[in-house]
Amino acid sequence: MDKKVVIIGGGIAGLFASCICATKGYETTLLSYGTGALTVAGGIIDLYGYDANGNLVLDPLAHIKTLKEPHPYAKIGVKNVELAVKAFLALTHNANYEYLGDAHSNQLVPTAIGTFKPSCLTPKTIDTSLFNQAKHICVVGFELLKDFFPNLVCENLQKIFGDTKEVSSVTIGLPLKSGVEYRDVSALDIARLLETNLGYLNFKEQLKPHVKEDTLFVLPPVLGEEPNYDLIDVLSIELSSNFVEVSAIPPSVTGLRLENLLIHEATRLGVDIVEKAKVVESDVQRRHCNEVYTYYAGRKKAYRADEFILATGGVFGGGLISKLGRMYEPIFNIEINVPQNQQDWSYPYLFTGKPQPFATYGIEVDKSLRPIDYRKNLLLDNVRIIGRGLAGYDFCFEKSGNGVAIASAFHAAMQV
Ligand SMILES: Cc1cc2nc3c(=O)[nH]c(=O)nc-3n(C[C@H](O)[C@H](O)[C@H](O)COP(=O)(O)OP(=O)(O)OC[C@H]3O[C@@H](n4cnc5c(N)ncnc54)[C@H](O)[C@@H]3O)c2cc1C
Structure with missing residues (x-):
């Protein structure tokens, strides 16, 4: 009989793990509740961006090899990180929404304020190599769009490129009626609009006068809501220009595209995705989890499995859950080892040029990603922890969030 795996949590880690488990032939159930960080964060995969001194890492995989425990990458092992990246690239390629990049190099990805940050894997709408070819960069803003200021982006890009490139900006008017539609507009609204005939033609006509030889249009993530490259492909041909989206502004369209793609792939592979399934408790005997329970609309439901993955x-x-002087994981009641004095959780200044203690708090695990206590005793023999819940890294400082998520998801699925 097939092994039964239950995965709890439908963020990038849970979704990717469920795809790998299903590929391995396991009977896989994903219990999903709420939305993951992908909906606000970018759909780009940071593997490792900055070392402990804040220096740019050129080869993420080579740097990961040097990391020591408790960093999750040190537990997962560099070979498995590399395999996870390959599995992610293969999955996106097979789903016709291929990602660019490899584990041995960081790309410099444009941000929403016109600076650059290191990231490893990006969708084709963020092809960073296009900056080298461009003679002229035109930053595209949109009327009413929140959180994106083309003049600021333009100014910062001009500072970075100096005389080597000409940088300008344009603001596109939107074909929206006043009233209900005339409100704060997000990148997601524009992405949906550009997928309509009217929205697309209006956009194209307004961009046309700004096309020069070797023009690169830099724009917020608006090139369609769906995980495909139809819009960028047709625009590039019709305007004989290149297009690059900046990494993210919330709600994150690139993150939503990746989420859609992973849900679609998981479903295609036969994963049973249960929505609105908030797991509230577990039945554990002798360190072995028998079942977990969801609670919805006054009804409790049990999910039994051979293996569980907590994402x-x-x-x-x-x-x-974080309380004064205490942090814990609520489904298996795992205590997180944190200082009792809350003041020791952080440095007085948020951006101190080193990892913040609070950001590294999480569940300690062994090399198979099973939870252990502070004496290194195994707590659960058939539960593996993946993604943001893991201890030992500050994803924000080192730029490793989605990288740790996919690497731990892959490793856990393989351990199962
Ligand atoms: C603002 C922001 C920007 C970021 N930008 C980047 C970036 O550019 N690049 C990068 O690589 N990383 C980035 N990150 C980090 C990255 O988004 C996270 O590290 C990664 O998404 C974590 O994925 P996860 O699946 O572990 O957790 P999450 O995305 O948090 O998913 C956890 C899921 O579990 C669900 N859940 C929780 N409790 C239960 C329960 N009891 N029952 C069922 N489900 C439950 C939650 O609702 C959620 O859907 C960013 C993060 C933030 C917050």
Whole structure:
């Protein structure tokens, strides 16, 4: 009989793990509740961007090899990180939404303020090599769009490129009626609009006068809501120009595209995705989990499995609960080892040029990603922890969030 695996949490880690488990032939159930960080964060995969001194890492995989425990990458092992990246690239390629990049090099990805940040894998709408070829960069803003200021982006890009490139900006008017439609507009609204005939033609006509030889249009992530490259492909041909989206502004369209793609792939592979399934408790005997329970609309439901993968995220996703002087994981009641004095959780200044202690708090695990206590005793023999809930890394400082998520997801699925 097929092995039964239950995965708790439908963020990038849970979704990717469920795809790998299903590919391995396991009977896979994904219990999903709420939305993951992908909906606000970018759909780009940071593997490792900055070392402990804040220096740019050129070869993420080579740097990962040097990391020591408790960093999750040190537990997963560099070979498995590399295999996870390959599995992610293969999955996106097979789903016709291929990602660019490899584990041995960081790309410099444009941000929403016109600076650059290191990231490893990007969708084709963020092809960073296009900056080298461009003679002229035109930053595209949109009327009413929140959180994207073309003049600021333009100014910062001009500072970076100096005399080597000409940088300008344009603001596109939107064909929206006043009234209900005339409100704060997000990148997601524009992405949907550009997928309509009217929205697309209006956009194209307004861009046309700004096309020069070797023009690169830099724009917020608006090139369609769906995970495909139809819009960028047709625009590039019709305007004989290149297009690059900046990494993210919330809600994150690139993240939503990746989420859609992973849900679609998981479903295609036969994963049973149960929505609105908030797991509230577990039945554990002798360190072995027999079943977990969801609670919805006054009804409790049990999910039994041979193996469980916990992908409920950190404090942001609700996977860890933080109280004064205490942090814990609520489904298996795992205590997180934190200083009792709350003042020791952080440095007085947020951006101190080193990892923040609170950001590294999470569940300690062994090399198979099973939870252990502070004496290194195994707590659960058939539960593996993946993604943001893991201890030992500050994803924000080192730029490794989605990288740790896919690497731990892959490793856990292989361990199962
Ligand atoms: C603003 C922001 C920007 C970021 N930008 C980047 C970036 O550019 N590049 C990058 O690589 N990383 C980035 N990250 C980090 C990255 O998004 C996270 O590290 C990664 O998404 C974590 O994925 P996860 O699946 O572990 O957790 P999450 O995405 O938090 O998913 C956890 C899921 O579990 C669900 N859940 C929680 N409790 C339960 C329960 N009891 N039952 C069922 N489900 C439950 C949650 O609702 C959620 O859907 C960013 C993060 C943030 C917050």
